[in-house]
Amino acid sequence: MANKNKQLESLSMGGFVKSVAERLRAVGKGSDGPVPDLLSYPENRLAQQLHPHVQYLIVEDIIDHSPDMKSYILAPDLKRGGDQLAWFSAGQYLVLQIALDGKTISRPYSIASSPRDTKDGHYQITVKRVEGGIASGYILDHWTIGTPVTASAPLGDFTYERLRDAKTVIGIAGGSGITPFRAFARAIAQGDEDFKLILLYGSRTKKDAVFSDEIAALAESCDKIQIVNVLSASKAKDCEQGFITAKLIEKYAPKDEDYSVFLCGPQAMYRFVDKELATLSLRQKFVRHELFGEYFHPEQNDDYPQDGKAVYTLTVHIAGQTHTVSCAADTSMLRAMEAAGLNPPSDCRSGRCGWCHSQLLSGDVYVPESVDGRRMADKIYGYIHPCCTFPLSDCELDVPPMPKV
Amino acid sequence: MNQYDVIVVGAGNGGLVAAALTAQAGYRTLLLEKHNIPGGCATSFVRGRFEFEPSLHELCSEGSREDQDSATKLFQSLGVNVPLLYEDTLFRVIVKGEDGYDVTLKAGMEPFLDSMEEAVPGCRESVKAFFDLIDPIDDAMNTMGDGVPNPVNLLRKHSDFIRIAGHSTEEVMRALNIPQKAQDLINTYWGYLGVPTDDLNALHYLSMTTAYIKGRPSMPYHRSHELSLALVKALQDNGGTVYYNREVTRFLYDGQDAVCGVIAGGEAFWAKKVISNVIPNNVFNRSDNRHISKRSRKLANARKLGMTFVTIYLGLDCSMEELGVNDYSVFIARDRNPRKQFDTRDKFGLYIVNCLNKALPDATPKGTCTLFFTIPIMPGDLPADLSPETYKAYKNDMAEKFIRDYEETMGISVMPHIEEISVATPVTFARYLSTPRGAIYGYANERWDNIIARSVTEAMDYDTPNLYFCGGHYIRGDGYPSGYMTGEMAAKAVIRDLKEGK
Ligand SMILES: Cc1cc2nc3c(=O)[nH]c(=O)nc-3n(C[C@H](O)[C@H](O)[C@H](O)COP(=O)(O)OP(=O)(O)OC[C@H]3O[C@@H](n4cnc5c(N)ncnc54)[C@H](O)[C@@H]3O)c2cc1C
Ligand SMILES: Cc1cc2nc3c(=O)[nH]c(=O)nc-3n(C[C@H](O)[C@H](O)[C@H](O)COP(=O)(O)OP(=O)(O)OC[C@H]3O[C@@H](n4cnc5c(N)ncnc54)[C@H](O)[C@@H]3O)c2cc1C
Ligand code: FES
Numbered sequence: 076m077a078n079k080n081k082q083l084e085s086l087s088m089g090g091f092v093k094s095v096a097e098r099l100r101a102v103g104k105g106s107d108g109p110v111p112d113l114l115s116y117p118e119n120r121l122a123q124q125l126h127p128h129v130q131y132l133i134v135e136d137i138i139d140h141s142p143d144m145k146s147y148i149l150a151p152d153l154k155r156g157g158d159q160l161a162w163f164s165a166g167q168y169l170v171l172q173i174a175l176d177g178k179t180i181s182r183p184y185s186i187a188s189s190p191r192d193t194k195d196g197h198y199q200i201t202v203k204r205v206e207g208g209i210a211s212g213y214i215l216d217h218w219t220i221g222t223p224v225t226a227s228a229p230l231g232d233f234t235y236e237r238l239r240d241a242k243t244v245i246g247i248a249g250g251s252g253i254t255p256f257r258a259f260a261r262a263i264a265q266g267d268e269d270f271k272l273i274l275l276y277g278s279r280t281k282k283d284a285v286f287s288d289e290i291a292a293l294a295e296s297c298d299k300i301q302i303v304n305v306l307s308a309s310k311a312k313d314c315e316q317g318f319i320t321a322k323l324i325e326k327y328a329p330k331d332e333d334y335s336v337f338l339c340g341p342q343a344m345y346r347f348v349d350k351e352l353a354t355l356s357l358r359q360k361f362v363r364h365e366l367f368g369e370y371f372h373p374e375q376n377d378d379y380p381q382d383g384k385a386v387y388t389l390t391v392h393i394a395g396q397t398h399t400v401s402c403a404a405d406t407s408m409l410r411a412m413e414a415a416g417l418n419p420p421s422d423c424r425s426g427r428c429g430w431c432h433s434q435l436l437s438g439d440v441y442v443p444e445s446v447d448g449r450r451m452a453d454k455i456y457g458y459i460h461p462c463c464t465f466p467l468s469d470c471e472l473d474v475p476p477m478p479k480v
Numbered sequence: 481m482n483q484y485d486v487i488v489v490g491a492g493n494g495g496l497v498a499a500a501l502t503a504q505a506g507y508r509t510l511l512l513e514k515h516n517i518p519g520g521c522a523t524s525f526v527r528g529r530f531e532f533e534p535s536l537h538e539l540c541s542e543g544s545r546e547d548q549d550s551a552t553k554l555f556q557s558l559g560v561n562v563p564l565l566y567e568d569t570l571f572r573v574i575v576k577g578e579d580g581y582d583v584t585l586k587a588g589m590e591p592f593l594d595s596m597e598e599a600v601p602g603c604r605e606s607v608k609a610f611f612d613l614i615d616p617i618d619d620a621m622n623t624m625g626d627g628v629p630n631p632v633n634l635l636r637k638h639s640d641f642i643r644i645a646g647h648s649t650e651e652v653m654r655a656l657n658i659p660q661k662a663q664d665l666i667n668t669y670w671g672y673l674g675v676p677t678d679d680l681n682a683l684h685y686l687s688m689t690t691a692y693i694k695g696r697p698s699m700p701y702h703r704s705h706e707l708s709l710a711l712v713k714a715l716q717d718n719g720g721t722v723y724y725n726r727e728v729t730r731f732l733y734d735g736q737d738a739v740c741g742v743i744a745g746g747e748a749f750w751a752k753k754v755i756s757n758v759i760p761n762n763v764f765n766r767s768d769n770r771h772i773s774k775r776s777r778k779l780a781n782a783r784k785l786g787m788t789f790v791t792i793y794l795g796l797d798c799s800m801e802e803l804g805v806n807d808y809s810v811f812i813a814r815d816r817n818p819r820k821q822f823d824t825r826d827k828f829g830l831y832i833v834n835c836l837n838k839a840l841p842d843a844t845p846k847g848t849c850t851l852f853f854t855i856p857i858m859p860g861d862l863p864a865d866l867s868p869e870t871y872k873a874y875k876n877d878m879a880e881k882f883i884r885d886y887e888e889t890m891g892i893s894v895m896p897h898i899e900e901i902s903v904a905t906p907v908t909f910a911r912y913l914s915t916p917r918g919a920i921y922g923y924a925n926e927r928w929d930n931i932i933a934r935s936v937t938e939a940m941d942y943d944t945p946n947l948y949f950c951g952g953h954y955i956r957g958d959g960y961p962s963g964y965m966t967g968e969m970a971a972k973a974v975i976r977d978l979k980e981g982k
Binding site: 079080082083084085086087088089090091092093094095097098099100101102103104105106107108109110111112113116117118119121122124125126161162164190232236237238239267358359360394395420427429430432448449450451452453455456458475476477478479 | 529609645647651655657747780783910
């Protein structure tokens with residue numbers, strides 16, 4: 076036994092015994108009522124308001140921009156218990172659950188309205204038809220006023236962060252990529268965001284530049300907003316002609332201060348503008364992309380090991396059941412599972428958010444490096460993001476089900 | 481069928497270990513987790529080209545003697561082999577102001593004592609005497625084993641233990657005549673336990689600090705997500721099952737008020753034993769009140785929730801060297817005294833900044849580095865009028881305030897390099913962990929609810945039949961090792977009771 080420490084003798088032994096008595100007394104004083112519900116605490120309530128598990132919405136109004144582009148005004152669906160809309164940061168998106176052919180698929184859509192607009196009881200999303208696409212066409216052709224819509228909480232990191240981003244943002248938008256910028260512009264005009272937005276908006280013709288006039292009108296009364304239409308297939312007054320090049324960016328960028336570049340648009344636009352941006356040698360922190368979107372044609376990559384024509388079998392364990400799903404080599408595992416009606420979780424569909432995180436129990440897969448947003452340890456222990464993972468053999472995977480609420 | 485021997489609720493550190501062990505013992509085990517990945521606090525998140533560690537500053541090898549490292553032993557027994565790297569320094573502490581100081585303490589007992597002596601000449605003997613107390617503590621603990629201590633035996637044979645266990649850290653330090661400055665230096669770590677050292681039980685603090693000093697602070701290479709995935713593997717290798725996205729919304733009881741199952745994701749799962757990694761409050765408010773004893777309710781309602789944090793995660797586009805940072809862990813305070821640090825926590829009383837690249841140079845891509853700010857706060861410290869609309873501004877204002885203070889203290893420039901920023905608050909922890917008020921340390925280790933008192937009344941406190949607990953809220957207090965060790969305790973108790981047919 077260790078030597079006793081003489082100096083300790085000044086400390087009574089009673090403290091120990093007393094602490095137990097004290098405990099019993101303290102417990103005795105506790106209320107014997109029910110233990111409070113979590114939502115009785117402000118921190119838990121706020122967490123719930125900011126990140127509801129689900130938002131039950133209903134189409135309240137539809138705005139036709141063209142046969143191939145419409146805006147949907149979404150309000151809480153009181154009948155299904157929807158109430159307050161979750162507040163958000165301009166630039167975020169909602170994931171919509173779309174029921175079609177008895178299956179549920181989900182797609183992200185940027186919120187085109189501003190955070191302040193939720194106080195008027197609505198979100199706005201704007202959907203553009205994608206050739207050969209499943210959800211966009213379905214929405215445009217089937218949604219009417221009164222259609223119930225089930226949405227996620229607002230998600231995503233394509234937001235303005237004042238401690239990170241420069242005071243001036245050059246926004247680069249193409250096609251439906253204008254939607255988050257509409258939200259940014261409105262939020263600036265309404266005083267909820269504070270930065271200078273210079274928006275370079277690429278369209279084929281002025282007619283295609285949905286929201287351009289509306290944003291120009293905001294710019295009239297707010298000197299923090301500026302919009303420049305960049306038309307590739309026509310000429311128009313006060314518009315730039317051609318594509319969004321480094322030269323054009325430099326023309327509008329502040330001369331002797333830092334600026335951030337925010338890009339949102341089709342993948343082809345990212346490829347083109349990224350090359351242009353490279354010549355400007357901006358620091359990486361000043362260039363921010365909205366999510367890449369779904370990855371197609373892995374077989375075109377140099378490091379893809381097969382011809383991409385095979386069809387493999389996925390054995391999928393989900394929600395305690397096992398399913399067999401066929402998956403073409405050039406199709407993401409997420410898409411194959413959705414096609415089979417399994418309703419696996421997905422949010423960003425771009426490899427980034429981790430919401431589709433699943434365990435690969437066996438088989439070989441291909442993950443394009445540019446969209447591999449997994450955590451390091453996932454790669455050691457065999458976890459994948461099915462939204463950007465392609466089979467190279469038959470595979471077995473364990474997929475968490477969508478949480479039930 | 482949804483019939484199991486053991487159901488574990490929550491895949492935090494405690495739940496993962498508990499489930500892996502009951503599976504290893506051959507019991508049909510189901511681990512139910514609300515989130516879509518395991519770990520609870522022990523996880524990671526990716527922003528741009530950075531993967532951030534959300535919680536772990538340092539893992540201390542549990543057990544005070546090198547040959548007694550029970551967390552490592554536990555991992556080995558489960559076949560879990562996650563390489564760890566070790567830090568040579570314990571921390572640097574900068575106290576600003578007139579009688580401030582700037583001291584770096586080394587890890588390893590001898591280097592530590594040397595660095596203490598250098599900072600406070602003449603303190604070596606008394607500081608050593610303090611840490612030598614771990615021996616009588618170990619002796620007492622060893623003779624107690626897992627059983628409830630016999631008070632008479634304790635009083636007779638283990639009087640030092642009794643004296644230490646019955647007093648606060650500062651009381652014991654004063655009895656040993658440790659110079660004030662040396663006391664203050666050693667007591668810097670209170671921030672990791674959430675209770676200032678004038679109230680924090682000496683035995684608790686001694687065990688933790690000794691483990692840090694002797695075992696040296698350590699961490700996994702791939703953030704704590706690696707630890708959690710390794711434990712899941714151990715569970716699965718032993719035939720256990722984990723289900724994610726399955727929040728337990730209801731605990732089910734039989735006619736004898738014994739737990740017999742749970743409802744998760746709208747489905748019922750049945751088991752002989754249920755281990756909850758979830759704080760008792762959240763078990764009771766998901767149970768029919770009739771089944772919960774009056775004492776359990778009184779205890780849960782009497783307890784104070786422990787400390788929580790605001791944390792700031794920064795990814796910077798310059799290297800640690802370019803930034804001018806040279807320490808893994810820096811504690812910054814305005815006053816030497818822990819109680820004052822606690823009382824002025826809204827005015828930079830005490831905060832901690834870690835630079836993972838110091839310990840792990842390639843933690844982030846070349847030419848970048850990361851900083852992790854930890855600001856202790858108490859439940860209820862958030863502004864009362866915080867709303868969804870003001871929340872982001874609150875986070876940014878907090879971050880700006882503390883980054884500026886850090887810049888000024890260190891004489892360096894951080895702000896222009898921020899490439900990624902993420903700020904977590906109790907609201908964030910409430911979202912991801914579902915703890916009441918976003919508490920992360922379970923219950924406050926205040927005097928009547930310290931780990932000694934908790935251990936002595938354990939049997940009385942946890943009186944729901946077939947229900948066992950583990951995690952940071954349990955009898956050993958918070959921290960990774962406590963999570964793991966209480967997971968082991970719960971598993972052992974379940975295995976024993978199942979074997980005995982109880
Ligand atoms: C963060 C974010 C925000 C977004 N915001 C908006 C918005 O505001 N408005 C908007 O309109 N859209 C937005 N999108 C895009 C939207 O989510 C959908 O991707 C879009 O509507 C197309 O969905 P779809 O189901 O119609 O097409 P999909 O079925 O997903 O098909 C997309 C395209 O891929 C092709 N394709 C499908 N399968 C394959 C295959 N196996 N091989 C090769 N090609 C294939 C299709 O032919 C089609 O051209 C956003 C996306 C992200 C990531
Ligand atoms: C910012 C921060 C810094 C920290 N630093 C350190 C450090 O440096 N060193 C150290 O040792 N410790 C540190 N800690 C403390 C340590 O992380 C915790 O004490 C420990 O991880 C707690 O483990 P636990 O077993 O209590 O589980 P928790 O991490 O609390 O996990 C509980 C799990 O239960 C799940 N769950 C909750 N409700 C339900 C439900 N109803 N149904 C199903 N599942 C549910 C949660 O999703 C979660 O996965 C830190 C913590 C934080 C937050
Ligand atoms: S859905 Fe976001 S990573 Fe797959």
